[in-house]
Amino acid sequence: MDRLKDIAEKVRSKNAGPFWLTIDIFCGSQAAYSQVTERLQNSAVAQLYGADSQLIKRFDIADLHVVKISLPRPEIQGSINDRDMHGASWAALLAEMQI
Amino acid sequence: MVRVLIPSGALGLNYDPVALQRGIAARPDIIAIDGGSTDSGPSYLGRGVSKYARSSTKIEWAGLMEARAKAGCPLVIGTAGTCGTDSAVAWMLDITREIASEQGRPLKIAVLHSSQHPATIAQAYAEGRISPLSHAPDIDADIIKSCTNIVALAGAEQITAALNTGADIIIAGRTTDTAIIAALPLQKGCHAGGAWHGAKIGECGALCATNPQSGVVMIDFDAKGFTVTPMADNAKATPHTVSAHMLYENSDPFILLEPGGHLDVTAARYQAIDDKSVRVEGSEWIASDRYTVKLEGARGAGYQTVLMALLRDAHYVENAEIWAKDIIAKCTAKAIARLDTTTNDFNIEIRIIGKTASFGALETNTTLPPEAGAIGIVTAKTDALSQEIGKLLNPYLLHHPLTLEEEVPTFAFLFSPAEMPRGQTYAFVLNHVLELDDPMDAFTLEVLDIG
Numbered sequence: 001m002d003r004l005k006d007i008a009e010k011v012r013s014k015n016a017g018p019f020w021l022t023i024d025i026f027c028g029s030q031a032a033y034s035q036v037t038e039r040l041q042n043s044a045v046a047q048l049y050g051a052d053s054q055l056i057k058r059f060d061i062a063d064l065h066v067v068k069i070s071l072p073r074p075e076i077q078g079s080i081n082d083r084d085m086h087g088a089s090w091a092a093l094l095a096e097m098q099i
Numbered sequence: 100m101v102r103v104l105i106p107s108g109a110l111g112l113n114y115d116p117v118a119l120q121r122g123i124a125a126r127p128d129i130i131a132i133d134g135g136s137t138d139s140g141p142s143y144l145g146r147g148v149s150k151y152a153r154s155s156t157k158i159e160w161a162g163l164m165e166a167r168a169k170a171g172c173p174l175v176i177g178t179a180g181t182c183g184t185d186s187a188v189a190w191m192l193d194i195t196r197e198i199a200s201e202q203g204r205p206l207k208i209a210v211l212h213s214s215q216h217p218a219t220i221a222q223a224y225a226e227g228r229i230s231p232l233s234h235a236p237d238i239d240a241d242i243i244k245s246c247t248n249i250v251a252l253a254g255a256e257q258i259t260a261a262l263n264t265g266a267d268i269i270i271a272g273r274t275t276d277t278a279i280i281a282a283l284p285l286q287k288g289c290h291a292g293g294a295w296h297g298a299k300i301g302e303c304g305a306l307c308a309t310n311p312q313s314g315v316v317m318i319d320f321d322a323k324g325f326t327v328t329p330m331a332d333n334a335k336a337t338p339h340t341v342s343a344h345m346l347y348e349n350s351d352p353f354i355l356l357e358p359g360g361h362l363d364v365t366a367a368r369y370q371a372i373d374d375k376s377v378r379v380e381g382s383e384w385i386a387s388d389r390y391t392v393k394l395e396g397a398r399g400a401g402y403q404t405v406l407m408a409l410l411r412d413a414h415y416v417e418n419a420e421i422w423a424k425d426i427i428a429k430c431t432a433k434a435i436a437r438l439d440t441t442t443n444d445f446n447i448e449i450r451i452i453g454k455t456a457s458f459g460a461l462e463t464n465t466t467l468p469p470e471a472g473a474i475g476i477v478t479a480k481t482d483a484l485s486q487e488i489g490k491l492l493n494p495y496l497l498h499h500p501l502t503l504e505e506e507v508p509t510f511a512f513l514f515s516p517a518e519m520p521r522g523q524t525y526a527f528v529l530n531h532v533l534e535l536d537d538p539m540d541a542f543t544l545e546v547l548d549i550g
Contacts, residue, residue, distance in 0.1 A: 014347070014348050015137075015138055016348050016349055017137065017348075017350070017530070018137050018141070019233075019234045019235065019527075020233075020234060020350040022346075022349065024346045026343075048463075050461055055234070059352055061352065063342065064339065064342060064343055066343070066346065068352055070350035070351065072234040074461070076527060077140060077141070077527060078140035078141040078524075078525070078527060079400070079526050079527075080400060080401065080446065080448075080478050080524070080526075083456065084457065085138075086138055086139075089457045090458075093458055097463070
């Protein structure tokens with residue numbers, strides 16, 4: 001088992017407005033892109049973020065060697081339970097996930 | 100062709116002055132810069148204030164006003180003062196007046212107001228003219244009326260109306276990030292898909308290129324598409340940097356919703372035309388049947404007091420979550436017993452920095468750090484209650500033992516007093532669109548001569 005960060009070049013996350021979080025996985029090569037698209041399961045991502053897998057939007061973008069995943073924010077931005085105003089930390093959880 | 104110069108992703112983030120001068124020398128038709136975002140959270144909209152320092156805003160805006168005079172073209176700022184409320188627009192206008200008088204130049208200013216009356220929005224809701232976007236929170240008339248500020252996001256139509264006044268400078272309240280860039284190309288008949296796509300690529304300044312810190316980009320719009328060129332010496336746009344920018348802060352990298360329709364870049368082609376510029380064609384604009392504008396609203400969400408303690412004893416670092424849970428239970432019980440209050444009126448939370456502060460129960464890394472921070476967060480209905488419970492929490496964070504058998508510990512406090520009142524907090528409550536018969540229905544335009 002490898003962590004996603006051992007395969008992909010960079011994983012970043014950011015708010016896409018106050019209600020959505022978007023995570024971009026820059027694979028960096030065709031080989032890494034193939035591995036990531038094959039091994040990364042939406043259900044595992046949903047579980048990692050405590051999200052409903054039905055609500056996960058995923059885009060496998062071959063031209064860029066990017067896998068993009070968008071999901072409703074774990075907490076609405078700035079609500080009292082929110083822990084990350086800009087949503088940039090959330091990437092670490094996925095980067096460290098075993099795939 | 101319409102040439103749009105974008106000095107940076109936001110006023111307050113600074114721009115490379117040499118690159119700006121190069122852009123001015125290339126004779127732009129308009130200079131467009133964004134002044135805001137929801138990205139820093141609901142407090143700015145809730146209070147109707149800017150997140151950036153007035154001093155930074157003034158220095159950077161003065162530079163752009165000078166550049167505008169030299170270029171002899173309009174200068175537009177969208178979402179003035181971070182949140183684009185009327186109060187933020189007034190703040191930006193005040194700064195503009197000050198600079199105009201210092202620069203000794205008379206100016207015609209168009210001001211676009213985007214603030215909405217909560218009662219009017221509640222009425223529109225009752226009439227069925229407000230619909231939710233994806234994953235919108237539930238709302239009702241009372242929630243809408245309790246907002247301290249609601250803004251509607253203007254699109255290209257409202258910016259075009261402002262441009263049509265012949266103003267030198269347009270200070271716009273809340274707009275979409277792209278509208279201030281797309282408006283002039285659309286008005287001049289450039290390719291609509293290209294206008295919106297180019298606007299999305301340029302809205303963060305040089306973030307679509309290498310050396311993103313340099314800020315300044317030029318976008319040339321025409322009948323078939325657009326060409327993007329960063330202005331700094333050491334910045335390059337490549338098909339990869341440009342197409343990858345569609346990913347940024349966008350939940351769907353191919354679709355962008357705007358007032359009056361949406362952009363679809365699925366068929367866009369990106370081509371390097373030299374070692375600095377990228378040509379894009381093939382993006383599509385799909386007009387919608389209804390004209391809608393997005394709404395943003397914030398309302399009060401309680402008053403907060405925070406406290407911080409540091410745990411350096413390994414036993415406490417390891418058991419910090421158990422320790423915190425016990426403190427929350429005991430302090431909550433004490434607050435109820437001593438303050439004649441209930442948990443409907445307050446909430447106590449402790450986050451352990453160094454262990455689980457980022458992700459809470461979702462954290463997967465269990466490595467123990469040498470020390471941990473405990474941040475106590477009290478949220479209550481009134482400021483007085485929040486501060487009072489903050490004081491009840493203080494001795495627990497200082498001395499609470501994991502078990503009764505052990506010696507009473509003392510943890511490190513960073514400050515005296517330990518309680519830090521944060522005042523009123525706010526929450527975003529709207530992720531909805533408002534249907535309009537005419538794009539100007541929710542907006543007003545004011546024209547002023549100053550200086």
